[in-house]
Amino acid sequence: MAPLLKPSFHIFHHHHTRWLVTGLLPLPQTLILLLPRLNHSVSSPIPTFRLHSTVSAAQTQHLDNAGTGSVSSLSSVQQPEYSYQQRIDVNPPKGTRDFPPEDMRLRNWLFNHFKEVSNLYGFEEVDFPILESEALYIRKGGEEIRDQLYCFEDRGKRRVALRPELTPSLARLVIQKGKSVPLPLKWFAVQQCWRYERPTKGRRREHYQWNMDIIGVPDVTAEAELITSIITFFKRVGITASDVGFKISSRKVLQEVLRRYSVPDHLFSRVCIIIDKLEKIPIDEMKKELRSCELSEEIVEELLQILSVKSLAKLEEKLGTVGALDDLKRLFSHVENCGYSEWIQFDASIGFVREGRMRAICGGGRYDQLLSTFGGDDIPACGFGFGDAVIMDLLKEKGLLPELSLNVKNIVCSLDADLQGEAGAIASILREKGQSVDLVLENKPLKWVFKRADRVNAERLILVGRAEWQKGMVAVKYLSSGIQNEVKVDELE
């Protein structure tokens, strides 16, 4: 099979975040990779401890194990006979997460920022099935991709996969819509993606990914729009240009070098595949492979030198004025026009080398050839994928994660079991006015009610007592000040 000459950054993103390792080399024309600037020590996620259903209900001690450690002693508890009340495995499947309320609040906080920024940029939200035909990914990435897919044969004997990324689905939908949608399309999504990996420590099999894609714009103004939207997100959550930086490159630069040395165009993809082995195989072995592509020693040295260039000015010094540089310069100028010059940096090696111990936060670029690879019209496209894992680690390390708690405006409680229905009616009145209410559903001592009020961060406690009720009133206590008033039910605000 011929290597795919398709541009895509998503795979690079995956590759660099180790989310998905590509078999065949993608060839983005422009490549954007965003890495944390500081070599901060992001700790690996703690591997989920798995209780293999060895604890029975008879042994009903509460474990208080929120999924991590400290329960290993229980593995030794033997349950000789199978019993129907044998305890299930309380952990989510390997490599997946539950989202209890405290985690869900943070997830919603992050996703709301993704969505609000996308809306600021005039993008429309889309979604696709989490399950797609395996063929979609193999067409894009080659047979080798299957090793990283969470794929299986369904009961109808179809080869399907839990999507590893959103771009192939997006391309599929764009082709399906055809000319019924006017270009350019500006679409975003915040959805879950999956991979399959052999069990290794602390590597998850799912993550959420924010994607923004622009379909139908060939100019670098589209890349600039994507980069500035990511910067807008960072500014909103408090991350600065000293925390993270964009590294930007273009494969056209490499192509230019090869052309200059009269290397035929058809060798370009082969050369890229070899260069992609940089830092994976010894440098001498790589040089040998390059020379086997009819490249002279001089060209090989020149290529490797070009890859080490870290500024556009130096690249221009080396290459002179060439077309490949123009787009990059215009892209930088657009981002600088918005006042964001300190965020971006040229780096010719992006897409080829690993960034040491730093983990990529997001990756993106142009993938003009994907739609035609899928058999659609030749429509230019670019976009990015931004995972939820590395950014959350970074925000945590920088102390930028907000303290989010449940916030209910009112807690309503009857002081008498017989008034439970009346308390429900009061709750109903307040909710119809748009106020949130935690209704106490059982007869509980006041001490318990105050503790609950504190936990749900209630602003007011509304007590339904016999004496007040007979006057058509309830007691309203403002919990921060302690002030308590009797209020007529029909005057409750």
Added chain:
Amino acid sequence: MAPLLKPSFHIFHHHHTRWLVTGLLPLPQTLILLLPRLNHSVSSPIPTFRLHSTVSAAQTQHLDNAGTGSVSSLSSVQQPEYSYQQRIDVNPPKGTRDFPPEDMRLRNWLFNHFKEVSNLYGFEEVDFPILESEALYIRKGGEEIRDQLYCFEDRGKRRVALRPELTPSLARLVIQKGKSVPLPLKWFAVQQCWRYERPTKGRRREHYQWNMDIIGVPDVTAEAELITSIITFFKRVGITASDVGFKISSRKVLQEVLRRYSVPDHLFSRVCIIIDKLEKIPIDEMKKELRSCELSEEIVEELLQILSVKSLAKLEEKLGTVGALDDLKRLFSHVENCGYSEWIQFDASIGFVREGRMRAICGGGRYDQLLSTFGGDDIPACGFGFGDAVIMDLLKEKGLLPELSLNVKNIVCSLDADLQGEAGAIASILREKGQSVDLVLENKPLKWVFKRADRVNAERLILVGRAEWQKGMVAVKYLSSGIQNEVKVDELE
């Protein structure tokens, strides 16, 4: 294997909506089932037409097929040789949906109502992996459940399933959290669920489900809270008590009848399993099966009579004052206290008979025994599941779906290719002020720009022209009035 004596309404919901057919019979103590009142003709979804990759890119006609019909002629287009640009299947996998922007806006509108109502009631949002261990569902529903699961063996030889419902995951998380979380828990989720079905016309394999669950409250105040929250949702979207109604029953009533005839308790679940066949097998066959459970002809007739009772008053006439009725009466009284009496109705057959051609909108009830079935503590629980399919059909039929369009505040456009960067800077300024902007990324004729402005519903068009820019100004045109002003860039609001 002994039948599961676990109460659950979700399975009933599935059963009635045909979302999931149960093998072993669940035994909810209280069962709530919500059905459209009117026999409205909800049409079946149109089966997705599948293009089997027979169209090549060489035949690049645009199809304008938004997934339905009118492309069948293309099936006959033969593509004799495999080509890399052969067109992919542009449809989502069988039984799944894409959400292009227009569908996503409606989905978000619906889900926001679900979420806002849940917040009004003080519930906290949670989520779980879409992939769970198959054992979780088999423990709850028995081996037969596997036939309806979208299940498979993963590459690590684990039996997993795309979740058919959210309750088992919720129960798993509650057990995992143990005593670290204070009861009661009030949790909600709006997430996707899957089933596997042999290919039949227009039946989807995924849907989204709104769940609200209360863990730790044994009283019917919890069921009342769930029912009133659903009514709150209906009132918000414009559905009235003449459109839909709750049918409410309790299995305790049946149990009471059996006790009265001194039928031993251990026969209860067997009797329920047989009664569940009502309308599936001939009535005489069912009577025969019941009699084989040591039930006399008299008891069998009495049971069938009880099942036809449609009001609490008539039930009381038949049974006299019994404990089984008390809870039901209190539940009705709580809902009535909130002013919602016209929404609810007693129906003893709920959970046993199909509702003719009407489709259930949602189902819920008490599942006190699920946590102990999973090997957790014996904690009372109840909740409901509310799918996205039937309600959307009903809202559409009632004309209650809003017309939602993209709404971008500003469209910014340069009048000169050289000013593209400056237009980007203007967009950036407005976005930093929190205003949404659709930036025109290419040099386009003004006619195109106005058409685009109309499509994105822009309020203002901001034109960056050479003459104004030199004065530090831009042209601001209010699109509804047509009024146009020159505004200083640093005075842009």
